[in-house]
Amino acid sequence: MIVEFMSAMIGHFEMTDLGLMSYFLGIEVTQTDDAIFVSQKKYIGDMLKKFKMEGCKPMLIPVEERLKLEKEGFDMVKDKEIIIEYCHSEEQEEHPSALDSFEDMIAVAEGKKLVLFLDYDGTLSPIVNDPEKAFMSDAMRVAVREVANLFPTAIISGRCIDKVNGFVKLNNVVYAGSHGMDIWTPTGSLKYGQQNKSIDEQGNKVVKFQPAQEFLPTVKEIIQVMEKKIKTFEGAMVEDNRFCVSVHYRNVDEKEVDTLKEMVHSTMKAFPKFCINGGKMVMEIRPSINWNKGRALEYLLDTFGFTGSSDFLPLYIGDDTTDEDAFEV
Numbered sequence: 075m076i077v078e079f080m081s082a083m084i085g086h087f088e089m090t091d092l093g094l095m096s097y098f099l100g101i102e103v104t105q106t107d108d109a110i111f112v113s114q115k116k117y118i119g120d121m122l123k124k125f126k127m128e129g130c131k132p133m134l135i136p137v138e139e140r141l142k143l144e145k146e147g148f149d150m151v152k153d154k155e156i157i158i159e160y161c162h163s164e165e166q167e168e169h170p171s172a173l174d175s176f177e178d179m180i181a182v183a184e185g186k187k188l189v190l191f192l193d194y195d196g197t198l199s200p201i202v203n204d205p206e207k208a209f210m211s212d213a214m215r216v217a218v219r220e221v222a223n224l225f226p227t228a229i230i231s232g233r234c235i236d237k238v239n240g241f242v243k244l245n246n247v248v249y250a251g252s253h254g255m256d257i258w259t260p261t262g263s264l265k266y267g268q269q270n271k272s273i274d275e276q277g278n279k280v281v282k283f284q285p286a287q288e289f290l291p292t293v294k295e296i297i298q299v300m301e302k303k304i305k306t307f308e309g310a311m312v313e314d315n316r317f318c319v320s321v322h323y324r325n326v327d328e329k330e331v332d333t334l335k336e337m338v339h340s341t342m343k344a345f346p347k348f349c350i351n352g353g354k355m356v357m358e359i360r361p362s363i364n365w366n367k368g369r370a371l372e373y374l375l376d377t378f379g380f381t382g383s384s385d386f387l388p389l390y391i392g393d394d395t396t397d398e399d400a401f402e403v
């Protein structure tokens with residue numbers, strides 16, 4: 075019927091058959107044997123081009139749930155991770171995927187001893203709404219165990235060391251909790267002070283290095299104060315990470331988040347020896363000492379016996395802003 079109609083129209087008017095419709099009034103049409111799709115691919119492409127985002131990473135769910143990006147007060151440094159992860163192609167070019175250079179890494183590692191450092195949350199485990207349930211999968215545990223059998227491996231997390239240990243449950247890796255402020259190694263280091271010999275839960279001899287030991291009473295005080303103050307914020311959670319404190323706001327109503335942040339900042343004015351760092355829907359409160367995941371990595375390399383050696387290649391895998399300190403090292 076359509077063919078008949080078309081030839082009748084061509085007979086009366088000056089017309090050309092352009093075949094299947096692919097573009098009409100700015101809307102693209104893709105036709106297959108079983109379906110007709112209407113799309114705005116070109117329009118979106120033009121938009122991306124206009125904002126210089128042609129090479130941006132496509133994502134099915136482009137931002138984290140409840141994440142709020144604001145035009146006012148947008149903090150380029152604080153929100154950099156969000157930009158890197160979700161939006162801008164230039165940042166992605168600056169931070170390309172390591173997997174794209176896997177062969178180059180193998181070439182660099184040739185003849186060298188690999189030393190592996192891993193973050194926990196978001197790296198070995200998924201980021202979940204309840205931080206107490208950030209479990210790693212059995213497959214991941216097997217992978218880490220196998221890697222740790224081949225190379226010295228350490229897990230450096232912001233969480234308290236007991237919690238990371240409880241999540242990972244491997245005895246062939248070394249653990250560092252509290253953003254590297256609580257390190258337990260079999261041997262310790264001769265270069266550093268503040269080390270105490272101890273026995274871990276499995277009965278193994280360990281040397282504990284805790285450079286923020288003197289802050290412990292104040293951390294406990296901060297936790298007490300924060301726990302009282304967050305009660306008015308439904309969904310907010312204070313996590314005791316022994317030498318640091320996390321205030322999680324992932325489950326807080328987004329209208330309340332700014333007020334919560336203000337509360338944390340104003341409360342911490344009474345504790346000038348502490349600083350606050352941002353993370354993924356979390357505020358990290360830490361003692362302001364010259365110690366971080368990067369320094370922890372140096373300490374661990376020393377305890378692994380790599381100081382003064384050049385035939386090793388440290389690999390650090392992490393996903394959050396506090397990991398940047400280790401990347402720098």
Ligand SMILES: [Mg+2]
Nearest residue numbers: 193195196394
């Ligand atoms: Mg992480």
